[in-house]
Amino acid sequence: MSRAVRTRFAPSPTGFLHVGGARTALYNFLFAKHSGGKFILRIEDTDRERSEDKYIQAILESLEWLGIKPDEGPYFQSERLEKYQAAAERLLESGEAYWDEDPEKGRAVRMRMPDRVVKVSDLIHEEVRFDTSLADDFVIVKSDGFPAYNFACVVDDADMGITHVIRGDEHLSNMPRQVVLSEALGLEPPKFAHIPMILGPDGQKLSKRHGATSVGEYRRQGFLPEALANFIALLGWSAGDDVEIMSLAGMCEKFDVSRIRKVSSRFDNEKLGWMNGQYIMNLPIERLAAEVAGYLEGQGVEVSQFDDTWMRGFAEAYRQRMRTPEDVVAPSRFFFTDNLEYAPKAVRKVLAKDGALERLSAIREILAAEPEWTAEKIEACFRGYCDREAIGLGKVAQPVRAAVTGTMVSPPIFETLALLGRSRSLRRIDHVLEEGTEGLLRAAEKEA
Numbered sequence: 001m002s003r004a005v006r007t008r009f010a011p012s013p014t015g016f017l018h019v020g021g022a023r024t025a026l027y028n029f030l031f032a033k034h035s036g037g038k039f040i041l042r043i044e045d046t047d048r049e050r051s052e053d054k055y056i057q058a059i060l061e062s063l064e065w066l067g068i069k070p071d072e073g074p075y076f077q078s079e080r081l082e083k084y085q086a087a088a089e090r091l092l093e094s095g096e097a098y099w100d101e102d103p104e105k106g107r108a109v110r111m112r113m114p115d116r117v118v119k120v121s122d123l124i125h126e127e128v129r130f131d132t133s134l135a136d137d138f139v140i141v142k143s144d145g146f147p148a149y150n151f152a153c154v155v156d157d158a159d160m161g162i163t164h165v166i167r168g169d170e171h172l173s174n175m176p177r178q179v180v181l182s183e184a185l186g187l188e189p190p191k192f193a194h195i196p197m198i199l200g201p202d203g204q205k206l207s208k209r210h211g212a213t214s215v216g217e218y219r220r221q222g223f224l225p226e227a228l229a230n231f232i233a234l235l236g237w238s239a240g241d242d243v244e245i246m247s248l249a250g251m252c253e254k255f256d257v258s259r260i261r262k263v264s265s266r267f268d269n270e271k272l273g274w275m276n277g278q279y280i281m282n283l284p285i286e287r288l289a290a291e292v293a294g295y296l297e298g299q300g301v302e303v304s305q306f307d308d309t310w311m312r313g314f315a316e317a318y319r320q321r322m323r324t325p326e327d328v329v330a331p332s333r334f335f336f337t338d339n340l341e342y343a344p345k346a347v348r349k350v351l352a353k354d355g356a357l358e359r360l361s362a363i364r365e366i367l368a369a370e371p372e373w374t375a376e377k378i379e380a381c382f383r384g385y386c387d388r389e390a391i392g393l394g395k396v397a398q399p400v401r402a403a404v405t406g407t408m409v410s411p412p413i414f415e416t417l418a419l420l421g422r423s424r425s426l427r428r429i430d431h432v433l434e435e436g437t438e439g440l441l442r443a444a445e446k447e448a
C-alpha cells in the first residue's frame with residue numbers, strides 16, 4: 001500500500017531565497033498538491049555560524065508571496081535537538097558511530113563509513129552506484145552539540161513521514177551518507193528526484209553575475225508573484241501541452257515528475273518580462289493599480305496626491321505599455337510634476353511645425369468650453385474640431401501631447417488629458433502658447 005504523499009522544502013537560512021530554491025520549493029509543493037498530499041516546510045538552521053533570523057524571515061516572506069503555502073511547519077531543526085541526540089545515542093550504542101576527540105575542535109560524534117557499494121535510485125536519473133570504501137567516516141553531531149546536515153536531514157525526513165523529495169542535484173553526492181544513515185537507523189527514506197541546476201543565459205551556473213537571483217529582488221523590481229512562479233516552474237518542467245501561462249492551481253493539476261527535464265534549463269530574462277506582461281494584461285484593475293502605485297511609491301513618486309479611482313484610470317492607461325511597473329516610471333513623470341521639461345525633439349518636430357500652435361490654441365478654446373472633463377467628452381471635442389477643419393487627428397493630438405507631456409509619446413491623448421485634469425492640461429497648453437517654441441527651446445538648453 002502506498003503512503004499518502006508528503007513532500008518538504010528544507011532551506012538552510014544562510015541566504016535569501018534564490019530562484020533555484022524557489023523552484024525546489026515549488027516543485028515539492030506542486031507534487032504534493034497534485035497527489036492530494038501535504039507539503040512541509042522545515043528550516044535547517046543547524047549551522048549556527050551562518051544561520052540568520054533575517055534570512056528565515058526573508059525565506060518565509062518570499063514563499064508566502066509566491067503562494068507556496070506549507071500544510072505543516074515551519075519546523076526548526078534547532079528546536080528538535082533531542083531527536084538527533086536520541087538517534088546519535090542509538091548509533092553510538094550499536095557501535096556504528098563513535099566519539100571523536102579533537103584537541104582543537106572538541107568532541108564530536110562520527111559515523112563509520114562501511115566499505116560497500118551504495119545503490120541510489122532516483123525518480124529522474126538512472127540508478128547511481130557509489131563505492132564508499134574511499135569515503136571517510138563523517139561527523140553527525142558537531143562539537144557544539146548540533147547535528148550535521150546529512151544526519152538531521154535523514155532523521156527528520158523519516159520522523160516527518162516524508163515520502164518524496166525533489167531537490168537540486170548538488171545533493172546527489174550526499175546520498176551515500178544519507179543511505180548509510182537511514183539503513184543504520186532502520187528508517188525508510190523518501191524517494192528522491194534530483195533535478196539539474198539552473199543556468200544563466202550564457203550557459204554558466206546562474207549567479208549574481210547574471211543579475212537578480214533572489215525572489216525578493218524580483219519582487220522589488222515589480223514582478224508579479226504569479227508570473228514569477230509560473231516562469232520558475234518552467235525552468236525544468238513543462239506540462240507537455242504547449243500551454244505556458246498557468247496559474248498555481250493549474251500547475252498543481254498538471255504537475256508530473258516524469259516531465260521534469262534531465263538537462264539544465266537556462267534562465268531567460270526576456271521571457272520572464274514577456275510572461276509578466278501577459279499577467280499584467282489580465283490582472284484585475286484593482287490589483288494592477290495597487291501594484292503600480294506600490295512600485296511608483298517605492299521609486300519616490302508622489303502617488304498619494306491621487307485617489308484610488310485616479311490610480312485605476314492611470315494603471316489602465318499604461319496596462320498595454322508595461323511588462324513591469326518599472327516601464328511606467330519615466331514615461332509617466334509628467335503626471336507627477338508640474339515642472340515639465342520640454343524635449344527639444346518634441347518642440348522641433350511637433351510644436352514648431354506649420355500651424356501647430358494655431359491648432360493648439362484653437363483646441364484649447366474648445367476644451368476650455370467643455371463642461372465635462374471626461375475622456376469621452378474630450379474625444380468628442382477633438383473629433384468635432386478635426387471634422388470641421390478636415391484634418392487628421394494627429395495634426396492636433398500631437399501638439400497637445402507635446403504641450404502637456406513635454407514628449408512625443410503618452411497613452412491615448414483623451415485619457416491622458418482626462419487623467420491630467422482640466423486646469424493642469426489648460427495651464428500647460430497656455431504655457432506653451434505664451435513661451436512659443438523659441439522660449440521652450442531656450443529653457444530646455446538651460447536645463448541641459
Ligand code: GLU
Pocket residue numbers: 010011012044153167171
Ligand atoms: N538544507 C539543505 C539545503 O538548503 C536541504 C537539502 C535537502 O533538500 O535535503 O540545501
